[in-house]
Amino acid sequence: MMQVTMNLYLLLDNIIQLSVKILRELADYVQADPVSVFLTLGAAFAGYVILNIYKYVASKRTVSLKLDILIYILSPFIYILFTYYAVQSDETNPLFLALNYLGIFWISGALMRVPSKYYGIKVRLYYIPSILLIAVALVLSAYIDMAAIYSDVTEKGLKGVLVFARGLSKILMMIGIFIYLRAILPRSVKMLESYYPKITAFATLSRLVMTAYTVVALLWVLNMIVLDFRAVMSFALLGMMLALLSYILYKVRQNLDRIYKRALYTELEWMQIQKSLGRFMLLTFAYIYYSLVYNALNMSDVLAKLKKIYFFETKLFSLSVLSLISAVFIFMYLKSLLFLLTKYLRVIFSDRSLSDDTDSLEIIVYNMGLLLVIMSAMLQLGITWQIVVPAAGALGIGIGFGLQAVINNYICGFILLFSKKVRIGDFVELPGSAGSAVGVQSGSVFGRVVSIDMFATTVQTYDNIEIMVPNSIFISETIINYTRSDKFIRVRVPVGIAYSSDIDLAQKLMREAIEDCEHVVKHKGQDVWFMGYGESSLDFMVLFWLNMSEGFQITAVKNVFLTSLWHKFKEHDIEIPFPQSDVWFRNELHMADKTVKEND
Structure with a gap:
């Protein structure tokens, strides 16, 4: 306890000395070049005024909630973006560093106020201690960075104090964010469950978020992962970017019907388009996330280790974990993009003379593009022609016989x-x-x-x-x-009537039965042919035209025709014969004499 008290005393004393040193340097800088300082401050103030005028005008318009939130945090976001790149340009400038930390505090407070400002979630009791702890943590972190610049002020004997300050800033930051998340997540879950009652995974997601945060924070406090405040800022920018991209995805899905024209696609194709779009956007988000995290956590060492872990290694070809992950990502990403582009060809050619050939064009483009996608994935794996050609030559006989049918079908x-x-x-x-x-x-x-x-x-x-x-x-x-060059086909239905029937009346009834079929193409005409004299009937052939592009079943049309014809024949006493034969006996039969003998 005594050691902690001593460290706190030395820390406060050194912070005061360092602050006095920085203020003196700033005063000297203003006296040396006052015009430049005032011009810089004037430009910053003018930009701030213009930005807030835009926010005021935008707030008067009817915008969505997500866009309103983006407008609300636009000022701290732009501010922290400028100060971040200012620090990157001159890391020894204490003013840039101080302004950068001020921006981190500003955007932290703005983000933490979003739930209460826009969603009515009351967390004021938890917001105040959280933001105070975060503020103290940022001050300590700024002191550590300043101490690295002014090493002459920081005594060598205070290295232990710097380690203490770094650990204390991490703990305070962790506790501050934990208090806020512990308060906001249950209330957010209740709100989301009221909006989306059919979704039951919000509570589980909340627990996963808290668990993930606790694990990462503890690893950070224990120095098992490198996560400085620049990384925290990158994660904040990541959250902003993902929020913006999710808004873009929402808008794209909302206007998907206009982009792809829903009427041009079947239900299955439309589901595939939505699935491919979701996968494409998800992989895009994943790549942006990877880029930001890579820069924030300096993951070059991790990637170098993954590149050296091999599934197998030969002189010609080696497969590492990193190359496999990259190849799978590239294959899925390019395949989703290729599917979306090929399906959009139908929209491009829907109003042109090539609309009938769009399906074939889609398949050709997709198959050719898929070959390029596979080649890109193979190159990412390290498979080049130097490997493929010798392997193909060695396996040529096996490929020739074993894959003959496969290659034949592909070419066909x-x-x-x-x-x-x-x-x-x-x-x-x-x-x-x-x-x-x-x-x-x-x-x-x-x-x-x-x-x-x-x-x-x-x-x-x-x-x-x-x-x-x-x-x-x-x-x-x-x-x-049946539909290669013409969508109309002629259907033939055989009909037989008894020899005792009225031929003219029967033909008339057959034509009327054709008229009762709604799918028959009337303008193509219909015919009733007298084909000949059958064994038991007079044989006719009824002919009518159908439009096969309408997609109905030919048997169903025949069913309607034959049912209607049967009722008409029955109504007019026209008999539909069945097979029958006349039997002639060579010898005369005496049925009466035989009956008398049996009675005797």
């Missing part, structure tokens, strides 16, 4: 896209079967092409069954494309 995919024999949205019929588990018994597959990928094409049937067809099948097999 590009042939399909460039030749336009099959496009997304086409209705095709190909050999095979699909849906035996749900009762579909057919020797062919009929469905709509929903995607053409690198190795396979997806065909979706009317039973919502998706079939992955290798691209080579579309090149080597006979494929029926």
Whole structure:
């Protein structure tokens, strides 16, 4: 206890001596060049007035809460930004250093007042002791930095006092922030739960924040990690930047419908666009976070250690932890960006003559771009052509046989896209079967092409069954494309009536049944052909046109037609025959005589 008291006494005495020294130097500097000093102060005051005029004008407008908060902390943010770079330009200037610490205190107070000023969270009882502890901690930290500049004032025997001051400033800063967080987080959780009742993770998130803060603060106090007040300021700037970027993300999501035109995409595509946008923004935030933390914590040593940790190491190729993390990050980032850009092509060409070929263009651009993305990730891993070529030569035979089908399907995919024999949205019929588990018994597959990928094409049937067809099948097999050059197809439905029926009336009723089908294309016309005399019926063929681009099922249209025709035939006593045969006996039958004998 005596040692602590002595350290406090020596600390206060040295702070007073150092303050007197600094004030004398400032007075001498003002006397030596008063014009420069007054011009600097005048420029700073004018900038402050202009900034506050802007804030006053902006506050009179209707803005969102997030933007209002940004305007509120704009002054200390700009101030601390200027003083920070001033310190970086001249680290021995005590005035710049003092102003920088004043800015840290200013922005700390402004940020801590945001919950009470804008959200009505009353934390005044906790705010005052927190800000006082932070102020004392900043004063001690400023003293330590000043002592490094004025080593002549700081006696060599006071090194222990400087260590004491550094530890005390850390403890006070830790306690001040802890008091504030301990008060603000539970109240913030209640407010968020009232706004978003369906989200139940706020309490868990609050506990995680407190735990993470406590762990980092203790490591900092125990000197296990380097986290000086410049780093604290960088974290404050990081918070400002993330708040701004989250606001940008909110605005982008809000206007996503205008940017990408929601009507041009399916529900699945729209979900993929939202997911890719979220991943892209998240990775952007992560990179900004990494950049700020790297500069704040001086993580060059950490990165050097990660670069030396290898999963395996050979003469040609070595895979380190850092290169793997970098390659994964680059691959995910560029892949998300590539997907967003390719999907935006549909918006660019939606009002042009190439709109029908946009799907093929998207797939070509995406596949070619994906190759570049993979190459970028490989380069980050350290895989160059000097490694790829010898490895490909050594594995050439294995690749030739083992990957023959894969390469064939990949090349066939590009042939399909460039030749336009099959496009997304086409209705095709190909050999095979699909849906035996749900009762579909057919020797062919009929469905709509929903995607053409690198190795396979997806065909979706009317039973919502998706079939992955290798691209080579579309090149080597006979494929029926119902919508390649024209979206209209003619459907034929056989109809038979009894020999005793009125042919003219039957043909009239068939035409009326066609009119009852709403999906039939009326302007293309319809026909009823008398095909011939069957074994049990007069055979007709009903022909009408359908628009396949509307996406309905042909069988459903036939169902409507045949149902309507059956009711019309029944109403007009036209019989629909069934197979029957006449039997002739060579010998005459005596049924009556046989019956008499049996009775006797």
